[in-house]
Amino acid sequence: MTLVLRRNDYTLTDEQDQLVDMLRSLFSEQSAIEVVRAAEPLGFDQNLWATVQNNGLLTISVPESAGGDGGGLVELALAGIEVGRTAAPVPLIDHVVTMRLLAALKGAGVALDALDWDAALSGDLIVSMAPISTWELGAQLVPSGAVAKAVVAFKDGSIILMTRETNAPQAQNEGCAPVAWWSPSDADVRTATLLDGDLAAGIWELAHREWRIATAASIVGLMAISSEIARSYALDRKAFGVTIAKFQAISHQLADIHMDVVTARNMTIKAAWLTENEPAFRPELAAMSMAHATRAALRSTAKAVHIHGGMGITNEADISLFYRKVSSWALVGGGIRRDLDDIGNAIDRRAQELAASALISSNR
Amino acid sequence: MDFSQVELTSDQLVFEKEIRELISENWTPNLSHIAVDHDRMPKPVRMEMAKRGWIHPDLAPDAGGAGLGEIELEVITNLFDEYYIPANVSSSLLIPTLEKFGSQWLKENVLPGIRTGELTTCLGYSEPDNGSDMAAATTRAVQDGDTWVINGQKMWTTWGNESDYVFLLTRTGAVEEKHRTLTMFLVPMNTPGVDATPVWILGGGRTNVTFYSDVTISDNYRIGPVNDGWSVMSEPLATEHGAGVVTEGVAPVNGSMGAGFSRVLQKLVDGAIQWAASRTMADGRSRLEDPLVRAALAEAMLDLEMCWNAEGELGKPMSAEALAKQADKLADMAAPEGLLDFGVDGSIAAGIIASERQHAPGTAVYGGTTEIYRNNLARRLGLPRPY
Numbered sequence: 154m155t156l157v158l159r160r161n162d163y164t165l166t167d168e169q170d171q172l173v174d175m176l177r178s179l180f181s182e183q184s185a186i187e188v189v190r191a192a193e194p195l196g197f198d199q200n201l202w203a204t205v206q207n208n209g210l211l212t213i214s215v216p217e218s219a220g221g222d223g224g225g226l227v228e229l230a231l232a233g234i235e236v237g238r239t240a241a242p243v244p245l246i247d248h249v250v251t252m253r254l255l256a257a258l259k260g261a262g263v264a265l266d267a268l269d270w271d272a273a274l275s276g277d278l279i280v281s282m283a284p285i286s287t288w289e290l291g292a293q294l295v296p297s298g299a300v301a302k303a304v305v306a307f308k309d310g311s312i313i314l315m316t317r318e319t320n321a322p323q324a325q326n327e328g329c330a331p332v333a334w335w336s337p338s339d340a341d342v343r344t345a346t347l348l349d350g351d352l353a354a355g356i357w358e359l360a361h362r363e364w365r366i367a368t369a370a371s372i373v374g375l376m377a378i379s380s381e382i383a384r385s386y387a388l389d390r391k392a393f394g395v396t397i398a399k400f401q402a403i404s405h406q407l408a409d410i411h412m413d414v415v416t417a418r419n420m421t422i423k424a425a426w427l428t429e430n431e432p433a434f435r436p437e438l439a440a441m442s443m444a445h446a447t448r449a450a451l452r453s454t455a456k457a458v459h460i461h462g463g464m465g466i467t468n469e470a471d472i473s474l475f476y477r478k479v480s481s482w483a484l485v486g487g488g489i490r491r492d493l494d495d496i497g498n499a500i501d502r503r504a505q506e507l508a509a510s511a512l513i514s515s516n517r
Numbered sequence: 518m519d520f521s522q523v524e525l526t527s528d529q530l531v532f533e534k535e536i537r538e539l540i541s542e543n544w545t546p547n548l549s550h551i552a553v554d555h556d557r558m559p560k561p562v563r564m565e566m567a568k569r570g571w572i573h574p575d576l577a578p579d580a581g582g583a584g585l586g587e588i589e590l591e592v593i594t595n596l597f598d599e600y601y602i603p604a605n606v607s608s609s610l611l612i613p614t615l616e617k618f619g620s621q622w623l624k625e626n627v628l629p630g631i632r633t634g635e636l637t638t639c640l641g642y643s644e645p646d647n648g649s650d651m652a653a654a655t656t657r658a659v660q661d662g663d664t665w666v667i668n669g670q671k672m673w674t675t676w677g678n679e680s681d682y683v684f685l686l687t688r689t690g691a692v693e694e695k696h697r698t699l700t701m702f703l704v705p706m707n708t709p710g711v712d713a714t715p716v717w718i719l720g721g722g723r724t725n726v727t728f729y730s731d732v733t734i735s736d737n738y739r740i741g742p743v744n745d746g747w748s749v750m751s752e753p754l755a756t757e758h759g760a761g762v763v764t765e766g767v768a769p770v771n772g773s774m775g776a777g778f779s780r781v782l783q784k785l786v787d788g789a790i791q792w793a794a795s796r797t798m799a800d801g802r803s804r805l806e807d808p809l810v811r812a813a814l815a816e817a818m819l820d821l822e823m824c825w826n827a828e829g830e831l832g833k834p835m836s837a838e839a840l841a842k843q844a845d846k847l848a849d850m851a852a853p854e855g856l857l858d859f860g861v862d863g864s865i866a867a868g869i870i871a872s873e874r875q876h877a878p879g880t881a882v883y884g885g886t887t888e889i890y891r892n893n894l895a896r897r898l899g900l901p902r903p904y
């Protein structure tokens with residue numbers, strides 16, 4: 154028997170640091186909270202999207218073979234965090250994850266006739282994918298589905314491409330995310346089967362993992378900024394003659410929020426690195442990063458709202474906006490129970506490992 | 518960023534084999550003994566380890582260690598864990614303090630044995646009337662020429678019954694002056710007047726009340742300047758709270774205590790999986806296929822992964838709380854057998870879920886309570902002190 158040790162190195166490269174700096178200043182300049190509010194209820198800002206397009210952000214994590222810049226899932230996760238920090242009203246994550254999926258299909262020799270590839274690569278044509286189709290057939294809510302004209306889904310063991318001429322109407326939701334119903338049997342939808350068989354299942358499964366990780370990253374961004382907003386408020390607001398941050402009932406909640414942010418961030422970038430470099434190793438990490446980011450963001454933003462007292466639940470408070478965004482961004486993929494269900498695959502693997510191990514055993 | 522597998526060199530593989538052999542010759546794993554993060558290995562095993570410099574393996578060989586790097590340290594940690602060896606034996610917290618503040622006499626006569634691990638230490642901070650508020654210590658040390666006379670009582674002196682020395686926090690001035698009148702000593706536990714009586718804790722472990730009655734020791738046993746005990750003590754405390762040796766990015770980011778708790782959580786998850794695999798439902802399928810069982814196990818595994826991603830000082834409170842929560846939940850999942858003691862007919866997973874449910878609340882207390890950790894974290898976040 155030999156031990157297996159792994160590295161636990163979370164440090165970013167200089168290039169990754171620069172990417173984060175660039176994205177942070179771009180979004181803080183171009184995606185101020187007024188912009189985010191003005192983009193509601195649709196949750197999409199055409200000008201910001203144009204900025205994203207013009208700054209080459211849509212090709213960062215698309216393989217070079219498919220016309221992109223060859224960055225990876227870690228870069229996409231880092232971008233996701235920055236998108237989340239301003240709740241930027243652009244479908245950057247959904248679009249790029251879907252482009253990576255389409256690039257994988259291209260690489261597998263699939264002809265993408267139904268799609269104007271150059272328009273998709275530039276972002277003039279927005280594409281998205283249907284995470285729920287992993288489990289369910291038929292009509293379903295699709296993230297960024299109200300701004301995308303092409304949606305990739307999984308159906309009866311095949312990867313399909315759905316396209317429409319006009320945008321699907323948004324399904325109103327509290328976070329004003331551009332979510333819409335899509336169905337292959339919708340009269341406005343044209344459907345093409347792209348690939349079937351084991352290869353299709355494998356490509357879809359990996360793409361779904363990538364979607365979870367990149368989406369988890371964007372939720373981490375929402376949490377991180379909520380944590381900073383709540384901290385500033387607690388340092389500013391006075392009650393009983395002192396800043397409320399002096400009360401442990403407040404400061405300990407801020408500490409809890411911080412712990413959630415740090416663990417969710419670390420889990421997400423670790424999942425991104427491993428999914429990219431060793432996709433066969435612990436595939437459950439994607440579902441784990443999504444499940445933890447979701448539960449952590451739901452509870453952390455609720456605490457952040459509460460730290461604001463009555464002000465927290467007003468529509469005009471910045472924190473209430475992030476509270477709303479979290480639910481729509483985090484739950485559109487199907488919720489924590491589905492993530493847990495996929496984490497369950499790790500149970501069977503561990504059960505086999507244990508059956509082969511002499512040391513760990515029960516007395517019955 | 519790098520999470521790849523470490524390719525062990527042939528030397529490292531030989532090293533692993535050697536340790537496995539040493540353990541097999543000296544140790545029979547007790548699968549029901551789950552409080553391995555808290556307990557201490559028996560003396561014969563420790564002496565074998567000490568001979569090889571494996572108690573403080575990162576120290577240079579001529580300083581009592583084995584000059585091992587981060588990867589070898591991880592090999593040792595993981596093998597101790599695999600074989601259920603209680604690992605709480607190291608004085609690594611104290612060694613830098615003794616090097617920096619110890620008297621010449623201590624450095625020459627005691628430090629070498631502490632470095633090898635042939636001599637052991639325990640921590641005498643907490644008292645019956647103050648634990649979190651350590652600067653309120655009242656155990657008094659009074660100077661009398663070249664000697665000191667110590668009187669008082671310490672609480673929770675874990676391993677005080679079988680350690681050679683206690684790292685003792687004493688009061689050498691007015692109590693009101695709090696951290697400005699504290700002085701540290703390294704007191705031999707066999708000095709007349711030192712007495713340890715057991716305190717039994719949930720889960721079956723032992724700690725002690727220690728009494729100090731006219732304990733007279735030479736000034737040689739003083740560590741650091743008189744009334745400067747707070748700075749002397751702060752250093753090992755910070756190490757206890759933080760992460761260990763990290764040079765190659767292999768050690769977990771979770772600090773040393775939290776990593777220990779996380780390893781225990783892994784054992785609970787494993788025990789629970791084995792229980793589920795051994796049970797069948799009414800329809801003949803394994804309980805591993807029961808969606809309720811899967812949901813509970815998945816959540817425990819999720820918490821475990823979260824713990825491994827909790828950096829430095831965050832690791833302790835997060836891992837302690839996750840461990841306590843999951844011990845509870847897994848006992849419930851495997852109810853009613855989950856609550857049976859080891860050896861009882863029908864008990865599961867060597868009783869570790871039941872015993873850890875009792876032990877885990879302590880992990881949120883010893884080494885500093887989760888509230889104290891949150892206070893520290895709040896300070897690091899730039900929030901004002903609460904009082």
Ligand SMILES: Cc1cc2nc3c(=O)[nH]c(=O)nc-3n(C[C@H](O)[C@H](O)[C@H](O)COP(=O)(O)OP(=O)(O)OC[C@H]3O[C@@H](n4cnc5c(N)ncnc54)[C@H](O)[C@@H]3O)c2cc1C
Pocket residue numbers: 401639640641642643646647648649650672673674675676718724879882883884885886887888889892
């Ligand atoms: C099994 C075990 C082994 C131990 N081993 C050792 C040892 O070897 N050596 C040693 O010196 N000590 C040891 N301890 C003592 C341990 O460090 C203390 O129990 C701990 O620091 C808490 O102190 P206390 O028990 O006096 O609780 P208190 O300090 O009285 O605290 C009681 C409660 O009040 C809370 N509280 C206290 N102060 C604050 C604050 N400022 N803000 C918010 N909440 C607060 C605490 O979190 C706790 O919930 C051990 C304890 C246990 C249980």
